[in-house]
């Protein structure tokens with residue numbers, strides 16, 4: 001089928017080139033694409049012979065990205081893949097038409113690269129932009145449709161990059177820093193904290209016209225980690241806009257993201273990926289608990305792990321910070337029970353007021369408990385009885401291969417028809433164990 005489409009595309013020319021597929025390769029694989037945040041990296045201006053260099057550049061930038069807070073702490077939430085798209089010619093276009101510098105800063109050039117990446121976008125020399133947006137979109141659709149974030153690396157050593165839908169960077173010595181800065185724009189819609197020009201002034205997580213420290217959107221950080229309310233300039237539009245920090249990566253390369261930008265990125269990570277990637281047993285139907293049940297979550301853990309996991313049965317908190325919970329039937333009420341696992345990321349990187357509610361993750365199970373079912377089956381280790389006094393009652397049968405610890409003082413199995421103690425069952429001589437068959441065993 002794929003061959004047919006390719007042939008068809010070839011016959012009709014470029015209009016159907018959207019069906020073209022390219023080799024993809026994983027650079028960071030933390031799991032299921034449908035559950036994690038997928039960064040896809042495209043190269044532009046790399047010829048077929050330069051694809052190994054593209055992979056190396058992409059790997060180096062990936063390694064750097066995940067050394068920067070808060071991407072570092074949330075690396076487990078991401079996959080990174082590359083799509084190897086060969087350009088006919090090497091490098092970025094440079095029309096030498098910028099008006100912010102004395103052109104030509106570097107020689108004018110017009111290589112036949114795949115995504116039309118060019119310097120001098122909007123007459124700004126360092127603005128490096130892939131101009132063939134439809135081509136980028138079609139390559140993504142045909143090769144990696146389940147992406148969340150795109151990074152385009154352009155094979156030029158000249159300083160440049162851009163944000164927008166596709167974070168773009170050259171391979172200048174500052175490339176790693178440009179890439180992370182541009183991801184700040186593309187991934188989390190952050191503004192520049194330098195004055196980028198009147199047209200870029202807008203309300204965003206790190207830019208506002210609100211000057212009052214008690215009303216500003218980053219008020220929870222005000223006075224902490226050098227966060228304040230700093231005017232962009234003293235005249236014109238610059239006087240109307242404020243930034244949260246004087247030394248943030250959204251202003252200067254080579255410094256950290258400020259606390260406000262870190263929070264914004266962490267919140268976006270939570271918008272895109274739940275820390276709960278799976279759980280067992282399934283909760284689509286009511287569970288029946290005639291004996292103990294094991295419950296488990298699969299979670300994406302930040303490093304260090306800031307997840308708080310709370311298990312609640314019928315509104316009562318049980319245990320905190322375990323991925324698993326062993327539900328003992330002795331803690332159930334007759335009839336319907338609700339077990340809830342709640343996960344909240346207590347990271348200190350976010351002080352968002354909405355975080356505890358918006359980014360609270362719940363799994364809930366309905367459990368039906370009949371104190372006296374027709375049959376009870378108890379197995380080891382889940383139904384082992386570690387201590388105390390326990391009575392297990394069934395209308396008809398009790399079957400046991402569980403172990404009763406010597407710390408259990410008094411254990412009674414009672415049934416209307418039969419009690420079967422099979423190989424594996426054991427009780428110690430410090431426990432009074434009674435197996436009792438009688439009429440009306442549950443009375």
Ligand SMILES: [Zn+2]
Nearest residue numbers: 096098120125
């Ligand atoms: Zn230029």
Ligand SMILES: [Zn+2]
Nearest residue numbers: 248250258261
């Ligand atoms: Zn910032």
